[in-house]
Each structure stands twice: as structure tokens, then as C-alpha cells.
Amino acid sequence: MPLSRTPRRWIPETDPAPRTRPRGDPEHASRATRSAALPLAGAVAGGVALALESVVNGRLGEHAGSVAAATWSNMLSLSVVVGAAVFLTALRPAFAGLRTALQSGALRPRHCLGGVAGGSMILTQALTAATLGPASYTLALVSGQTLCGVLVDHLGLGPGAPHPATRRRLAGGLLSVCAVALPVLAAPDAGRTLALAALPFLAGAALSWQMAVNGRVDEAAGRHPYPAVLLSFATGSALMLAAAAALAVLGRLSAPRSGPPWHYTGGLLGCVVVLSAVLAVRRIGVLAAGLGMVGGQVLGSLVLGPLTGQPPPHLWAVVIGAVLLIVAAVMAAPSAPARSAPGPLPPLLTVHPPADALDEGGK
Incomplete structure (x- = not known):
């Protein structure tokens, strides 16, 4: 005998996941602002510390020699980092992950040589900072x-997806060159100053x-910065x-x-710079942390010049x-990554077939 069909029943299901506050909610926005204020201030402080480090290493290079000053600064930083290992946890899994990434080829040995760039920066501090002054x-x-950050992002040399070199970003990189050319060309000895400015x-x-x-x-060490x-x-x-031995x-x-x-405190300031950068990036991302450090470097250099007896010859420039x-820096910074499309919401309505329909195949 034919089976009778009953209409399908639509039974609403409850959504167990709590709904988040909308982004436009004033309380949500206020909480996000408060949580970003402290790491942003840390990024600015790190930029100021970097500007002060250039002054310190420049003064040390004047009476100790540039190579000796850079060697001392790097060795002091290394000593502080090695000593900090006593107070840190989860170091063994971090180094195990790093070793696994090197063995599998996910990480190349050249990725572990970022300190070569850091050493060259400290060397240029000792060579040119005292002559150019903090601001220049x-x-x-x-x-x-x-300017190089645009190329690094475009090639995808860092972690995450590449950021294309758009016209806006390229214009920002070229504008940064014009920004440094203005005070350099306004200096009394423009030719010598330009040659020295090429090193930093x-x-x-x-x-x-290096970044x-x-x-x-x-990333290979499981997001452990050590x-x-x-x-x-x-x-x-x-x-x-x-270099010192040679x-x-x-x-x-x-x-x-x-x-x-x-x-002789440049190495300590270097540790402050690295630590503030790591903590700020973890909380507010690379874009906001980088802009905060740029602002701190520029503002710190403008203040440190007169305080150290090296005011720029043309302050307006x-x-x-x-x-x-x-x-x-704002123009050259990568755009905020596109937010991923929200996943499908849990079904609010579910179709339940009639019981006799489930038995149809067996009859």
C-alpha cells in the first residue's frame, strides 16, 4: 500500500554560542582603545630608546673606535640575553621547533643571520651618528x-602573506627618501653629509x-621570541x-x-628596543607597532639633538x-589585512523528515 507523506516539520534550534558585541558598541570600542594604548606607548618608547642608542654608540665610537664600540655594544646585549634565559620558560620546545624547521627545510640557515644586519646598524651608529647628529x-x-620594507613585504620575505607594492606604498617609500634629502641637502657641507647619510x-x-x-x-620557534x-x-x-680581530x-x-x-650602555638600550618591539607587535600588530617606533625615533631625535649639544643646523628642514x-611611513605601511569572511552561522532551522519516510527504503 502506498505510504502517506506528511509535510516536513521546521523545528528551530537554539544557538548555544553567545553573540559577540557589535563592533560599533561604545563599550567594546573603549575597551579596545584602552588595550592598545599601553603597547602603542611601549612602541613609541622603543623608538625613543633606538634614537638614544644611536647617540650613545656614536659617542663611544668617538673615543673607542667604531669597530670596538660596535663589538662592545653587541657583546653587552648578548650577555644580557643569555642571562635572561635563567628566568624564562618553554625554551626547550622553542629550540626544538627551530631545529625541526631547519631540518625540514621550512627555515633556511640564512634566516638565522639577521644579526648581521643588526651589527651593521650598530657599526653605522658608531661611524656616523656623532657627525650627522641624532636627527639626520x-x-x-x-x-x-x-623604502626597503616595501620591497621586503612585496617579496614575502617575512612571515605571513606578501603585501603587494601598490602605488600608494611605492609613493610612500619615495617620499621617505625626499624626507631625508631635505635636511641633508640643507646642511652646510651637503656633499660630505650625503655620503655619511648613505651608511645609515x-x-x-x-x-x-632583519625584522x-x-x-x-x-614563527618556527612556536612564537617564542627568545x-x-x-x-x-x-x-x-x-x-x-x-672584524675586531682582523x-x-x-x-x-x-x-x-x-x-x-x-x-657604554648602548647594548642595554638595544635590549630595550628589541623587547619593546616584540611585545608591541604581539598586542597591536606590525603596522601599528612600526608606526609607533617611527614616531618615537623621530621625536626622540629632535629632542636629543639640543640636549646633547648637537642641534641641527637648519631646524626647519x-x-x-x-x-x-x-x-x-603611513603611506608605505601595508593595508590592514582583509578580514576573513565570517564562517557559516549555526543553523537556526533544521528540516526533520517524517518518520515513515525514513522507513521507505526498507519496504
Whole structure:
């Protein structure tokens, strides 16, 4: 006998997942602002520390020699990082993940050499910072970092997906070059200043590559920053020790003269810079942290110049260059990643077939 069919019943199901607050909710926005304020302030403080580090290493390079100053700064940073291992946890799994990534080929040995770029930056601090002054040195460093950062993001050298070099980003990178060219060309000895500014510009470009490869190492170590920081200072110290040994063999390693104790604190400031960058990126992302550090570097260099007796010869040119550099950094920064499309919501309505229909195949 034919089976009778009953209409399908629509039974609403309850959604067990609680609904989140809408993004436009005032309380949600206020909480997000408060949570981002502290790490953003830390990024700005890290930028100020980087500007102060250039002053300290520059003064040390004047009476200890550039290679000796860079070697001391790197070795002091390495000593602090090695000593910090006593107070840290989960180091063994982090290094095990790093070793596994190297063995599988997911991480290349060149990714562990980011400290070479860091050592070159400290060397340029000792060579040129005292002559250029805090403002011009910082503008040249950040300019190279901004322009090369566009290329690094475009090639996808760091962790995550590549960020294409759009017209806006390329214009921001070129604007950063104009920002440093203005105060350099306005200097009394423009030719010599331009030649000196090329060194921190190249060091800033290398710094962008260092940040990218350190991000790869951090990712391979399970998002534990210690292996990347340790490798950075270890390779930088090895490079500087090799350079100092070569100069010593040739008899050209200058003996350090006496100087105030604060001239030897550059390595401590380097640790502050790295730590503030890691903590800020973890909380507010690379874009906001990078812009915060750029702002801190520029503002710190403008304040430190008069305080250290090295005011820029043309303050108006430096101020305009600083404003242009901040605008260039905003333009060259990658756009916020597109938010992933929301997944399907749990079904609010479910179709339940009639019981006799389930038995139809067996009759």
C-alpha cells in the first residue's frame, strides 16, 4: 500500500554560542582603545630608546673606535640575553621547533643571520651618528627602513602573506627618501653629509630584512621570541669580534680612551628596543607597532639633538623632513589585512523528515 507523506516539520534550534558585541558598541570600542594604548606607548618608547642608542654608540665610537664600540655594544646585549634565559620558560620546545624547521627545510640557515644586519646598524651608529647628529642619522635610518620594507613585504620575505607594492606604498617609500634629502641637502657641507647619510640609509634597509627573517625564526620557534633575539645578538657579536680581530692583527685596532659610563650602555638600550618591539607587535600588530617606533625615533631625535649639544643646523628642514617621514611611513605601511569572511552561522532551522519516510527504503 502506498505510504502517506506528511509535510516536513521546521523545528528551530537554539544557538548555544553567545553573540559577540557589535563592533560599533561604545563599550567594546573603549575597551579596545584602552588595550592598545599601553603597547602603542611601549612602541613609541622603543623608538625613543633606538634614537638614544644611536647617540650613545656614536659617542663611544668617538673615543673607542667604531669597530670596538660596535663589538662592545653587541657583546653587552648578548650577555644580557643569555642571562635572561635563567628566568624564562618553554625554551626547550622553542629550540626544538627551530631545529625541526631547519631540518625540514621550512627555515633556511640564512634566516638565522639577521644579526648581521643588526651589527651593521650598530657599526653605522658608531661611524656616523656623532657627525650627522641624532636627527639626520635617524631620518636616514628610517628612510632606508621604510623604502626597503616595501620591497621586503612585496617579496614575502617575512612571515605571513606578501603585501603587494601598490602605488600608494611605492609613493610612500619615495617620499621617505625626499624626507631625508631635505635636511641633508640643507646642511652646510651637503656633499660630505650625503655620503655619511648613505651608511645609515643602507643600515635601515638591512634592518627591514632583519625584522623579516627574525619573524620567520620566531614563527618556527612556536612564537617564542627568545631564539630570534639570541641568534640576532650572537651573529652580530660574532661579526664584530671577527672584524675586531682582523684589525688587531693588522695593528689598526684603536685602544679605547676613558669616557663617561653612559657611553657604554648602548647594548642595554638595544635590549630595550628589541623587547619593546616584540611585545608591541604581539598586542597591536606590525603596522601599528612600526608606526609607533617611527614616531618615537623621530621625536626622540629632535629632542636629543639640543640636549646633547648637537642641534641641527637648519631646524626647519629637519622638522619638515620628520613630518614628511611620518606621512611616508603611513603611506608605505601595508593595508590592514582583509578580514576573513565570517564562517557559516549555526543553523537556526533544521528540516526533520517524517518518520515513515525514513522507513521507505526498507519496504
